[in-house]
Amino acid sequence: MAHKLLSRLAYGSRYNSVPWGQRVYVRPGERLIREAQWKWLTRRAPVMPREDYERVRKLGEIEEFLNCMMCGESRQQPLFQPSGGNGWRYFVVRCPSCGFLYRNPNVRPERLGDLYATGYSKFLTGNYAANRQRRYDLTMRAFSPVFDEGKERRLLDFGSGVGLFLELAEERGFDAYGVDLSPESVVEANGRLSRARTYLGAPEDVPEIAAGGFDVITLWSVLAHLPRPLEDFEKFRGLLAPGGVLLILTVNAQSLLLKAYGSTWSGFTKNHLMFYSSQTVRTLLARTGFAGVAFAPHYGDTVEAGTTNLRPDLVARLRRNVEISDGGNMMRVLAFADEEAIGRWGGGPQTIHRLNT
Numbered sequence: 001m002a003h004k005l006l007s008r009l010a011y012g013s014r015y016n017s018v019p020w021g022q023r024v025y026v027r028p029g030e031r032l033i034r035e036a037q038w039k040w041l042t043r044r045a046p047v048m049p050r051e052d053y054e055r056v057r058k059l060g061e062i063e064e065f066l067n068c069m070m071c072g073e074s075r076q077q078p079l080f081q082p083s084g085g086n087g088w089r090y091f092v093v094r095c096p097s098c099g100f101l102y103r104n105p106n107v108r109p110e111r112l113g114d115l116y117a118t119g120y121s122k123f124l125t126g127n128y129a130a131n132r133q134r135r136y137d138l139t140m141r142a143f144s145p146v147f148d149e150g151k152e153r154r155l156l157d158f159g160s161g162v163g164l165f166l167e168l169a170e171e172r173g174f175d176a177y178g179v180d181l182s183p184e185s186v187v188e189a190n191g192r193l194s195r196a197r198t199y200l201g202a203p204e205d206v207p208e209i210a211a212g213g214f215d216v217i218t219l220w221s222v223l224a225h226l227p228r229p230l231e232d233f234e235k236f237r238g239l240l241a242p243g244g245v246l247l248i249l250t251v252n253a254q255s256l257l258l259k260a261y262g263s264t265w266s267g268f269t270k271n272h273l274m275f276y277s278s279q280t281v282r283t284l285l286a287r288t289g290f291a292g293v294a295f296a297p298h299y300g301d302t303v304e305a306g307t308t309n310l311r312p313d314l315v316a317r318l319r320r321n322v323e324i325s326d327g328g329n330m331m332r333v334l335a336f337a338d339e340e341a342i343g344r345w346g347g348g349p350q351t352i353h354r355l356n357t
């Protein structure tokens with residue numbers, strides 16, 4: 001309430017026509033305020049030994065308590081309680097050592113299927129499909145020329161859903177495969193695809209995929225859903241051919257919108273388990289044997305696509321604030337398996353950060 005009043009005093013109605021998701025990035029001074037707010041929050045919130053934390057939380061039937069998966073820290077800093085329709089609610093903690101944000105209690109890997117019950121594939125089609133495919137295209141464009149032409153390169157889309165990305169990949173000439181946990185999504189995907197094929201289960205369950213030798217692996221809005229990211233990334237690293245790359249699109253735990261909206265942040269969706277920043281994704285990649293990583297700042301779909309209604313000076317301000325704060329709402333990441341991959345694909349506009357393993 002107080003905040004609403006203050007922002008009305010400070011900004012009047014000048015930014016009323018700017019969509020919510022962009023206001024934080026274009027109102028003068030707001031970035032600094034949100035960053036100060038965040039610093040204050042993370043200093044003030046209590047840090048609890050895990051035994052104490054476990055005592056104040058109920059463990060659901062499909063849940064387990066975790067330590068920080070990135071650094072092993074057991075202490076917990078409770079920060080958020082996202083909730084939503086049909087009564088779902090969970091708790092998000094911050095690792096006081098490395099800053100990793102994760103759901104705790106988390107979901108036990110063997111019960112992950114419970115999150116993707118029947119009907120999950122429905123909202124992934126229809127109107128949603130066109131927007132999704134546009135987002136894939138814009139993300140790949142940021143890392144041009146890596147994804148411009150498939151040239152029969154072997155591609156694995158991990159968490160391929162109803163095959164919206166595989167459809168693009170086969171059009172571009174990739175020799176494309178997918179895996180997913182939802183049986184009905186796999187059926188729907190294979191109906192949509194002509195050359196590409198998608199399979200039910202984990203990569204190691206499917207001989208065509210377990211054979212490895214992939215030039216590209218893609219994780220579209222999948223990273224935040226992984227309950228055992230280190231094990232999965234070791235697998236991905238093993239499935240990549242020399243010179244291979246891995247592309248990630250995920251919500252950004254460094255987002256200015258998270259700093260502004262806390263528990264009601266759009267990245268805290270029902271099925272998300274862990275929330276990465278450019279720092280923690282670097283840790284994940286370094287610990288699983290990747291040689292380098294590059295990031296492309298994400299300015300939001302309408303700015304990327306050039307369809308935004310924002311005035312040009314506000315677009316410039318938005319871009320600047322995303323860059324300075326590393327605070328776009330999504331994160332686009334290109335990971336390089338080895339030195340060969342860096343040599344082959346490292347010529348783009350982004351800086352490559354070498355990962356010392």
Ligand SMILES: [Zn+2]
Pocket residue numbers: 068069070071072073095096097098099100
């Ligand atoms: Zn940590």
